[in-house]
Amino acid sequence: MDSYLRLGVNIDHVATIRNARGGDHPDPVRAAKMAEQAGADGITAHLREDRRHISDADIERLIDGINVPLNLEMAATDEMLEIALRHKPHAACIVPEKREEQTTEGGLDVVGGAHHLKTYIDKLSAEGIRVSLFIEPDVAQLDAAAGLGAPVVELHVGSYCDSRQVARSRELQRIEKAVVHAHSLGLECHAGHGLTYDTVGPVAAMPTIAELNIGHFLIGEAIFTGLENAMMRMRSVMNKARARETA
Ligand code: PXP
Numbered sequence: 001m002d003s004y005l006r007l008g009v010n011i012d013h014v015a016t017i018r019n020a021r022g023g024d025h026p027d028p029v030r031a032a033k034m035a036e037q038a039g040a041d042g043i044t045a046h047l048r049e050d051r052r053h054i055s056d057a058d059i060e061r062l063i064d065g066i067n068v069p070l071n072l073e074m075a076a077t078d079e080m081l082e083i084a085l086r087h088k089p090h091a092a093c094i095v096p097e098k099r100e101e102q103t104t105e106g107g108l109d110v111v112g113g114a115h116h117l118k119t120y121i122d123k124l125s126a127e128g129i130r131v132s133l134f135i136e137p138d139v140a141q142l143d144a145a146a147g148l149g150a151p152v153v154e155l156h157v158g159s160y161c162d163s164r165q166v167a168r169s170r171e172l173q174r175i176e177k178a179v180v181h182a183h184s185l186g187l188e189c190h191a192g193h194g195l196t197y198d199t200v201g202p203v204a205a206m207p208t209i210a211e212l213n214i215g216h217f218l219i220g221e222a223i224f225t226g227l228e229n230a231m232m233r234m235r236s237v238m239n240k241a242r243a244r245e246t247a
Contacts, residue, residue, distance in 0.1 A: 005204055005242050006041035007235055008071055010192075010215025015053035028054065029061045031219075031227060036068050038228040039235065042090070044192075044213045046073035046104075047083065049097060056083065063087050071213065073104075073134075076113075076120045084124060091130040093154055093190075093213075094120060103216075104193065107136035107156040110144040118148050125149070132190060137178030146185040153182055154190040154213065157203055161194030172202055183208040197233060201241040212238065 014028040032043045043066055045054045062070050069090030074080035075097035084092050094117065096108050110117060110133055117133070124131045132152035135141040136159075145153050155178055160171035175191070182189040191203050192213035204212065214234060221230035 003207055003242060005209065005238055006211040007039070007231070007238065008042040008044045008190075008192075008211055008213040009035040009040040009218060009231065010044040010046070010073075010213055011035065011219070012044075012046050012053040013216055013219040015055070015058060019053060028058055029065050031222075032062055032066050034227050035231060036066055038231045040068060040231065041211070042069040042071055042213075044071040044073060044093070044215065046095070047080065049075060049077065049079070050099060059083065059087055059089075063089065071132075076108075076117055081120055081123060084129060085127055088127055088129060091132060091152070092124050093132045093134055093152075095134040104134065104156070106158075107138070107141060108133055110135055110141050110148065114144055114148060121148050121150050125151075132188075134192075137175045139178065139181050142178060142181050142185060142187065146187055150187070152188040152190060154192055154211075155179070155182075156193050157191045157195065157199075158193040160203070161196065161199045175203065176206060179206045179208055197237055200234060200237050204238040204241040205245040207242070207245055 011028040011031045014026050014031040018026055045062060047054050047059055071091040071093055072084055072089040073093045073095050074084055076094050095104050121131050131150050132154045133145045133150045134154045134156060137155045157175055160168060160175055163171050179189050189209050190211040191209055195214045196217045218230050
């Protein structure tokens with residue numbers, strides 16, 4: 001198995017800062033191009049129903065402006081489906097979305113929402129868009145994702161990142177179990193949400209995880225060290241953890 005671990009950079013929060021003043025600075029597309037220059041394997045952007053950060057115009061400009069794959073995070077709604085089918089990003093990560101949440105709070109309920117999700121997975125896949133489902137590290141959710149024919153799952157690792165000590169090692173075990181199960185089902189496994197220099201190592205060390213999507217922490221660190229330095233340090237922690245595991 002290819003042990004290269006891709007780093008996808010989520011540029012949503014560059015748009016959050018831009019939108020705080022309603023103008024066009026800082027530009028998330030410029031940040032995406034910088035991330036690409038600094039070695040990002042992909043760019044992730046979440047077009048939310050309320051357009052609180054990324055806008056429709058940003059998606060259009062990202063499609064034209066970057067040379068690495070775009071992963072469009074989207075809710076399973078007809079509006080987002082139409083946008084995805086129009087722009088045909090490399091990948092679409094289907095996420096749950098609640099209007100009042102600060103960020104994506106949990107994974108999709110693929111078990112309960114299978115019927116609804118199937119239409120979206122099928123329509124996106126028919127246009128060659130690689131679909132991933134953002135789910136909790138849970139065996140039943142993985143089984144349901146595989147049953148729907150989704151090629152990729154992204155595991156929500158926020159509970160691991162937000163917990164401490166014993167609870168954190170319990171969460172890590174849950175992720176490990178899910179990653180092994182995803183592999184046994186033939187699912188490509190990604191992970192994301194809340195990853196930092198401190199939390200990324202143990203996740204990066206899991207050899208069948210193919211991609212990590214990281215946003216808030218990298219954009220925050222970029223304020224202090226620049227995006228390139230923040231990405232290089234993140235990449236270095238990821239690579240060291242992966243190399244130790246596969247040595
Ligand atoms: N993956 C998914 C599916 C997400 O919804 C998010 C947050 O938008 C991320 C990864 C990145 O999370 P963070 O910004 O906490 O690094």
